[in-house]
Amino acid sequence: MSTLEHKLTNTTEMVFTAEFHSLDGNGLEKAKKYADRFQGWFDGVNATDNTAAHAHASNVATAIAIKQLGLEPIMQIVCRDKNRLAQQADIMGASMFGVENFVALTGDDVTAGDEPEARRVFDLDGPQLVRLMSTLKHGEYMSGRKIDPAPQMFIGAVENPAAPPFEYRVERVAKKYAAGAKFLQLQICYHQDRLEKFCAGVKSAGLAGKIAIIPTVVLVKGPRPLHFMHNSVPGIDVPEDQIARVEKAADPSEAAYLQTLEFARHALDQPGVRGLHITDFRNDETLERLMSDLGRVRQAVTT
Amino acid sequence: MTTFIATVEHLVKGPVWGCQDCGQCVLHSTGMTCPMNCPKTLRNGPCGGVRENGNCEVKPEMQCVWLKAYDRTENWPLPKTWKAEYNHLRPPVDNRLKGTSSWKNFFTKRDRWTPAGWAKSTDEAGH
Numbered sequence: 001m002s003t004l005e006h007k008l009t010n011t012t013e014m015v016f017t018a019e020f021h022s023l024d025g026n027g028l029e030k031a032k033k034y035a036d037r038f039q040g041w042f043d044g045v046n047a048t049d050n051t052a053a054h055a056h057a058s059n060v061a062t063a064i065a066i067k068q069l070g071l072e073p074i075m076q077i078v079c080r081d082k083n084r085l086a087q088q089a090d091i092m093g094a095s096m097f098g099v100e101n102f103v104a105l106t107g108d109d110v111t112a113g114d115e116p117e118a119r120r121v122f123d124l125d126g127p128q129l130v131r132l133m134s135t136l137k138h139g140e141y142m143s144g145r146k147i148d149p150a151p152q153m154f155i156g157a158v159e160n161p162a163a164p165p166f167e168y169r170v171e172r173v174a175k176k177y178a179a180g181a182k183f184l185q186l187q188i189c190y191h192q193d194r195l196e197k198f199c200a201g202v203k204s205a206g207l208a209g210k211i212a213i214i215p216t217v218v219l220v221k222g223p224r225p226l227h228f229m230h231n232s233v234p235g236i237d238v239p240e241d242q243i244a245r246v247e248k249a250a251d252p253s254e255a256a257y258l259q260t261l262e263f264a265r266h267a268l269d270q271p272g273v274r275g276l277h278i279t280d281f282r283n284d285e286t287l288e289r290l291m292s293d294l295g296r297v298r299q300a301v302t303t
Numbered sequence: 304m305t306t307f308i309a310t311v312e313h314l315v316k317g318p319v320w321g322c323q324d325c326g327q328c329v330l331h332s333t334g335m336t337c338p339m340n341c342p343k344t345l346r347n348g349p350c351g352g353v354r355e356n357g358n359c360e361v362k363p364e365m366q367c368v369w370l371k372a373y374d375r376t377e378n379w380p381l382p383k384t385w386k387a388e389y390n391h392l393r394p395p396v397d398n399r400l401k402g403t404s405s406w407k408n409f410f411t412k413r414d415r416w417t418p419a420g421w422a423k424s425t426d427e428a429g430h
């Protein structure tokens with residue numbers, strides 16, 4: 001059982017996860033630098049899969065590197081780039097190296113990236129990928145061919161509480177839960193009312209406590225990344241007043257930090273929420289500041 | 304004969320429902336909205352990229368297929384059993400059926416075949 005699974009299943013503690021930066025060259029050396037910032041703070045670190053439809057070092061290689069650097073990897077798998085055979089191969093390959101946490105995502109479209117001419121795959125969709133993961137976990141490939149022993153897996157998915165159709169997002173959570181997802185990392189949501197409704201919906205569907213909700217916040221240095229996310233990242237809408245609040249502040253950097261802290265506290269207060277996922281564009285000391293302000297204490301590194 | 308049925312089906316369903324000839328029709332469970340018109344060909348609901356105005360991440364001028372499907376399922380006078388199927392987990396596409404007649408595949412039950420691993424895990428609880 002992964003430590004993330006243990007914490008979410010056997011304790012009531014909040015978990016904190018972070019997003020590992022994409023690797024493009026200078027691989028392991030850079031990976032070590034990134035890992036050092038995260039050591040002792042996080043219960044899991046996401047190895048992304050060609051994030052925003054840009055090619056990077058693979059999710060499998062990154063997840064293994066994270067593991068070898070003494071952190072707990074959460075391997076994301078998107079449906080955009082690979083068919084079901086390749087997805088199964090990636091899971092089995094990563095599992096050989098002790099990767100246990102997997103997250104299924106649909107993925108941004110190829111047109112969101114820098115190679116929009118590429119073929120989009122989407123052989124499976126997100127909920128189907130969750131079900132495929134459950135099949136592997138139960139010791140079979142999709143074909144029914146046996147896997148002995150079955151891989152150790154803790155299965156998660158992603159949902160966007162901030163994108164229409166809002167009422168339907170909770171039904172999608174139910175679908176992913178039924179397919180085998182035990183935790184749900186949410187996409188960044190700059191609308192507190194939408195997050196509140198989403199979490200309340202998950203609760204009234206009887207799913208709070210069954211599927212661990214982990215909202216995402218992002219640390220930014222000023223208004224520029226807010227504009228960027230609003231204009232260029234599919235599914236993210238940053239309300240004007242939230243942008244203005246940072247833009248018009250005497251100290252935009254401090255205002256951006258305080259905004260993230262407020263969103264983090266708000267998210268942690270919602271029903272069914274079992275932790276927080278932190279994306280970090282800043283690359284400065286605010287990551288530690290945020291963790292401390294949220295009452296976390298850095299654990300001694302054991303490796 | 305088989306090709307003949309496929310051609311007739313295409314002529315009927317193409318213009319009306321935007322049929323993409325996947326050969327395993329799920330229109331009844333998706334508010335008569337063909338999910339194969341979603342640029343990501345998602346069969347189990349909308350992706351996270353739906354725009355604020357409800358339009359598609361990939362084709363900004365088009366309403367998200369799944370918003371349309373949701374709206375029609377809620378508001379069209381469709382049979383209750385069809386509406387109930389909206390939230391079912393639809394299995395992965397069998398790519399061998401592309402271009403064949405879903406009408407024929409329905410009557411022969413060919414469209415209900417799923418790989419053994421899928422069929423089993425669907426029977427068992429996912430947990």
Ligand code: SF4
Pocket residue numbers: 340341342343344345348349350351352353354358359360361362366367368369370
């Ligand atoms: S926005 Fe809707 S139609 Fe467009 S890719 Fe996503 S699910 Fe498909």
